Amino acid sequence: MKRKITVFLSLLVILTLLLSACSSNKSTTGSQSNGQSGNFALEYKSKKKDGFIIGFSNGYFGNTWRSQYVDGVKRVTAELKKEGIVKEVNVQNTNGVPAQIAAVESFINSGVDAIVINPVSSSSLAPVVAKAISKGILVVVSESGADYPNTVVVGGDNAGFWRIQTKWLAEQLKGKGDIVEINGIAGNVSDELRTRESKDILKKYPDIKVLGSAPGGWDPTKGQQAMSNFLSTHSKIDGVLVQDQMAGGVIQAFEAAKRPLPVMTGDFTYGFLRMWKDKYPDLNTMTIPYNTGIGANSIRVAVKLLQGNKLKPESLSPNPLKKELKNTIISTVPYVITKEAQPDAPWMEGEDSKIKAIGLDEAVKMGEGKGESIAVESIWTEEEVDQMFNKPAN
Amino acid sequence: MNTFKRKLLNWSSFPSLVLIIALSVINSFLIPHFFSMSYISSFLTSYTPLIIVAMAQTFVLLGRGIDLSVGGIISLVNVIVVTLFGQGWSFPSAIAVGILAGIIIGVLNGIVIGFLRVTPLLATLATTSVAAGAALWIMPFPGGSVPIEYVMWYQSNVIGFLPTPLLFIIISILIWFIWKATPAGLQLYSMGRDIQKTYVSGVPVVWIQFYTYVSSGFISAIAAIALTGNTGAGDPLVGNTYTLFAVAAAVIGSVSLMGGSGDIFGAIFGAVFLGLAFSLIYAIQIPSTYQDLTSGVIVLLGIIGASLMKKRKRTFSFKPSHIKPIGGNQP
């Protein structure tokens, strides 16, 4: 028997070597192509003015945020179609890297003018994106961070979203107290960019002690379970730094434990806002919508680029994942929602003047007639997008 | 000629071949340049990892096991190769270590299931966590890269016209023929049909089980190397979605979950069927909230179709095939 194993394993070794040898016939051609000079997407040369066909590849579809994000794309598409600017936006929702690669391949094959992509991985779609660009297709990365060369990114404002909320919490606690954190998914770009901010901010408040942080996966069930754990292991929790969707679960956990509600960050769905207003008017919370309108914004930017417009240099900021790559339009958070509007509060200091501070009542009013899971949203108007671009030369 | 025809009709993988042909005809109307070389090669670049991982699953299924860890293995191998290359290892040696890692998880599965007799479904569920957790530990955040030449090589042709991904498929098929060439091939089928009898007749069934899981780990690692050629970077979650599709592909290819029936070509056909189905969905524009439902229904129809065709073939059998005497679990 032993001999058989030896034979078997050595066969595997031979095959391994064979495979390694096969893949080693490289090192022929020179260094990285497409050097730093000129970004294909920024310098995109227009071929036509209207009738564009766009492929929209959404890399994950499994929560209400994404549903509304994709819905925004459809709404803006309907508008652009009516104007005749866009002929078709083919939306494909996939799950996982391999499926998204296949979907983008299929866009390339069907000959689209532009691909707007919300990548499920910040790294692994680079080759297929490069392939699309080599075929002359404009690629706009939407929402989730990725540092693919020759693309324009219309990025979500993860940093602002979490920076303002962390500051708010610290200010509410007057710089002193015990808090817990419930985050998203480890290894996820958005989560990484957010937690980086909170770490930075909390450094400035040495008297705020983080008792623990747990991954909640943006899943209210897991968030609730994590919070319940914290509640039973810590007798004093002054504040909870919890990301959006899971805030409801945190309240449930406190209710179940019959503990008074803490200072906590909230959720940006109208369901949460209504609950806050009607059921927990005394709850000390706030929320910032992580804008579901980014998808629609990305389509608008893609269309402008397709028409041959050039972005103003000041519209662009460094890519959050790669500072030297200046290709990102941050879709800043639209609102900061507190009980009463507080535009001059310390947490608004130094933030973009476009961010509106509004009160709870105003926010609830915006959602009249909208479902519980709909998030507060803001989509750029055509004029707002126009301002990001240079005036057309001709 | 007649015997060939009969052989073909009785081939366990025949139903899936029919499904592929049917879907190809539909696709050729709906997808531009469907039969062009460039389409075929881009299809292969995308779906080769799935085809290979379906083969990996087949070995285990034939021996009446199941391997849920293939997705975890793919992530782990991908991350290891990219990380080592980033630390200055040569690319071939990084690949060798990556494949070794796949084999190690396979060995772990083989020991736990073959020798320690833990039920395969849960044992591999647990080792999935081990592999996926290790991948996340090594690389908590997507990143890194592989030589650009490797990516270009993977996406091009060898010997002028043969898409490179085929090379990976051929290597995996080679392993199948190695099995077939040794007594282990027959023993595997016999074990899948009736492990008790096979054991009594003196076959080292535990070792056969062990080898199926090691082979599965090894071939999954090859799938990961192919996938890395397509992604060009590391991502600790990259393999997640493969596991269940691999099982589905094998079943559509008439590989029996009850062991002992089917072959690796069925799995290849099953995977190609899935690939064609997804291509179809990407090509026709289905409203986005209906896409999941459509792909679910197509996959289910594939499964039902393959099962129905298989069933028709044995209508002559006396008893319904699902009634099988169960040994060893009575009190």
Added chain:
Amino acid sequence: MSMEMNIEKSAPKPSSTKMIRNKLKPYIPSLSIIVLLLILGQILSPGFASLGNIGTIVSISTVLAIAAIAQTLIIISGNEGIDLSIGAVMSMGALLGAVLSKGMNTEIWYTVLILIGIGIIIGLINGIAIQFINIPPLVMTLGMTSVVNGFALAYTKGLPSGGAPEILVKLGIGHLGPIRWMLILGIVLIIALELVLRKTRYGKTLYLVGSNRMAAIISGISVNKTVLLTYVIASVAGTLGGLVLLGYVGSAQLEMGKDYALLSIAAVVIGGTSLTGGQGTYLGSALGSVVLVLLTSVLVAVGMPPGVRVLLQGLILLLILLIYSREPKLRQ
């Protein structure tokens, strides 16, 4: 057949202490792991084994235990029976529960009726495909998973309106005196399921069908009917379990029950039920659910790098399986 039934038949009235010990025997593994994990948790983060936290753990275990109802019955029914769709069915139950009830108590009965109806349909499709077209249960229910997920997505457009009716929230997080409603629900379910399995005709047939289908057919039992009924009960348990999940969480989210498919299988096996069918208890599965929830709770309570948590979870699960859930040797 179940160990209990064996004992009843064979030994002519053994001493009562011995009988109790025999009856408890299958549960000792899970009970001891529960105690071990509680101690471990208490050491790693003091307060873990407090009554409050145990209440929380039992509550969330109840949700998993409902998924385990489906899994236990189907696995006992034999023929490689397994239900991978239970997680999707629960998610759909929660989503439709929120939408149909519009978050109002008054609509709850109507919602329950519709969910039972949908559960019956899903169960029938699963059962018919498995029993009459011979599709392996694992594959059929895997296919069903994407269909059910797709249906829920298409129906709600991904943006479910409504919410959790007050009465469900009360069930999910409320107390009756000092005891949480979820604990009461869990105990009621255990008693009900054990009664069904041991005392009813259905229960007895189920064990027979699971252990030897040939024998069942010969003794005149309608195997088809039993299996179909089992898949129907499973899916109905799933849709209604979704409602309980909705009450516990308080709001509906897509795919919120996803993890329960594989977790429930693990719970059943840790609870001493073999995947070959024909034997097993529901109490075991319920205890298995507690084990798994405890395991994740302990790991969440301790701060550690992201991957390590997943890795440890796998290793510990493997260890538990190795110690308690090994299959019989081939050499009899």
